[in-house]
Amino acid sequence: MAAATLSPADAERLSKLKSAVAELSQISENEKNGFINLVARSLSGEAQHVEWSKIATPTDEVVVPYDSLAPSPQDPSEIKNLLDKLAVLKLNGGLGTTMGCTGPKSVIEVRDGLTFLDLIVKQIENLNSKYGSNVPLLLMNSFNTHDDTLKIVEKYKSSNIEIHTFNQSQYPRLVVDDYLPLPSKGKTGKDGWYPPGHGDVFPSLLNSGKLNALLSEGKEYVFVANSDNLGAIVDLKILNHLVQKKNEYCMEVTPKTLADVKGGTLISYEGRVQLLEIAQVPNEHVNEFKSIEKFKIFNTNNLWVNLNAIKRLVEADALNMEIIPNPKEVDGVKVLQLETAAGAAIRFFDDAIGTNVPRSRFLPVKATSDLLLVQSDLYTLQVGSVIRNPARANPANPAIELGPEFKKVGDFLNRFKSIPSIVELDSLKVAGDVWFGAGVTLKGKVSIVAKAGEKLEIPDGAHIENKEINGPKDL
Template sequence: MSAVATPPSIDTLTRLRLEVATLDQISDNEKLGFIKLVSRYLSGNAEQIVWEKIQPPTDEVVVPYDDLAPLSDDPSEAKSLLDKLAVLKLNGGLGTTMGCTGPKSVIEVRNGETFLDLIVKQIETLNSKYKCDVPLVLMNSFNTHDDTLKIIEKYQHAGLQVKLFNQSQYPRMVAEDLMPWPSKGQTDKSGWYPPGHGDVFPALQNSGILTELLAEGKEYVFIANSDNLGATVDLKILKHLLMNQNEYCMEVTPKTLADVKGGTLISYEGRVQLLEIAQVPDEHVGEFKSIEKFKIFNTNNLWVNLKAVKRLVKADALQMEIIPNPKEVEGVKVLQLEVAAGAAIRFFDRAIGINVPRSRFLPVKATSDLLLVQSDLYTVEDGLVMRNSARSNPENPTIELSSEFKKVGDFLKRLKTIPSILYLDSLKVIGDVWFGSGIVLKGKVIVEAKKGEKLALPDDSTIENKHITSGPTYSPL
């Protein structure tokens, strides 16, 4: 956690409290939560990690997935487990980075189905198969709430309950004096922000959803990003947590060179803790990024005991590390303070990690990820996105697409059909490139349209281990 360079005067916090009190757009709980967050930030009392105290986690702390007890063949066991579960998807993000408006969860992923469609189908299938009632809970932000309300109307007759709540809405602070931007006349949405997914715990309590779930006999909630197609209900994990009374479980997976900045689990002063790159002293960043020493990273798939959430929120015990996020919005330098759900692990009893297969981490953050999941590398059944067993290489191909493909609309327009990439190792696309239909890519492929030129790959081409460029050097394959 970074703190302000100089300790502020008492007047700063007093003025902030007075200004926040006048903001009638948010609830008293939100005002209180915001003031507490800022107070912690202004105190500068960050807990510094002592590098020498970091220990690698043992198999008791980070349990290998293969060590989990198998399920019996009796379907009643699955039903008894599922009756204790709710699924919560973090649905506060917009698809702006991919050129979309509205919630990211309504981007079409496969065959016209959105992230949300696939999630609903997964849970419907479980409820139907095991005669249980697993609810889907969506944590929206003020940015996604209205759109999500309209979208879920189509699931009215689906075989599941859908519960909605909003995470907190906090005012952005003007960087120069740390006063709320809305109190300075910024009344539209740009004056506000959702304070990170670590807000899920108090927001669950404040919304009343936590009380509802406990009343329905739910004991655990599975929390995951709505854009992670690998984050599906895993009964072996749930069984392990119930058997061992673990209040919190973070799914981690082996780190590759693409994941070197991801948070990792450590043993620290007798407890399991998440270590983020922002907490690492500069002289140890290279060590942190090493996949030899820190071999796992956080998938943000979390399993959490609901009674423990209630206990810790009521005690105001979830003091997660603060992530200061400075931004420039409409020409104004602002500061927003955020918290991450993974950082809460150290406050729960018997918290563990489980080292899961990479297949449980399949996020779609960019159109390059969309190309992977829309291709023949994956199939979909009952909402589950599964890797094609015909691919022998356990690693996915690396895909780099230039800015011409950044927006989903442009990406779809430039590909008549999604190429076959079952035997692809890597793909790099540069410039004004257009893909015909039925294209097969194999090995290492680079497709480059030189500046000011257009390169159209013909239908039914097979491109293997080639660097293709536009201009006179290019001829149809």
């Protein structure tokens, strides 16, 4: 622990915090220790910035082009052997609040009445049925999503897949003024606590007992991904490469577009591969970081990690990922959440690599504009996987900007009689009180902006190409 380098004032702060945390009955000893360790590291001012002059662009040995990975085996028995080394873990701690939903985000219906979770289960079920393998699915919940997820998982009881759930840590929010835990001031409800980011997946996997259970079943690798990334399906080629080359960690990266300029990127730094996040970049270099010429790739948060290596590093307390301070306000009280990210762990693993994957492996649904893409004719559904329509010539997806009237999933669905055809769409902007009829086709650059206080209805079967529409007369 970094307490040795604390100033007398910070050492006293930490001492008071320890006493207060010891009194919290809602969390385990592991959680108390993890939290105190995080705060101590934060107070000691561990260097968050990198020395810009030491950054090097990773070579193809470090960030391996997807096409140069060894081909995956074709023999079904070899594929079964490979899959039997694998577990899939989805990060399921997020709520659907930004899209106007209550409960876990993974139960939002994505396509054809199926939720994120339905699709994930279908994909893995299909693998297990096809190859006679036993790939289990683990869901890492937060205290926000745990109860709901347990109820939801019941419906998969008869499916050909083992589903395990476990919780990530629950840490108390820190009151900024005096560095004491919010729950010790009477805020003992959900508002007093926070889940400390997905970097917590590694200790939580061990503390929950799931890691040792997987190892005892002969599992060697876990594929970790966000539950809202529809592109994050099991890839035999990547798994085979890791098993052959004995890489302990692999991060999937993909080429940056202007939409991803803030995403973390992989660099070579002092002889190791490392994730560089925008928060670590000195202010004078932020524009350089955002440039897609210099930093051409970004982290998709699809991660493949060796289970024995996780056990070794967590038990040695060696995963000291960069701390991400996340300031919040609860009922007028300024609080701080200290978090970590799973991608930042890459520098602690041996023979860690990135692989530069096709963009199709990164299809997150963060807003209703993303929902419009995946529900449209731009994609089809095949055994739980969302497949891009080959009829679209442009490799990039259309840029879609929907106004606040479309922000909540319920409102979004009400405003479309059916999702328009967008295979030949370049960009779409919609603002104001706009309603879409059935069978609408949008092509090229389309802007539909209703005047304030006016309702604008796009009629059934409308064909709109390279047009700005502000009222019925423009149709």
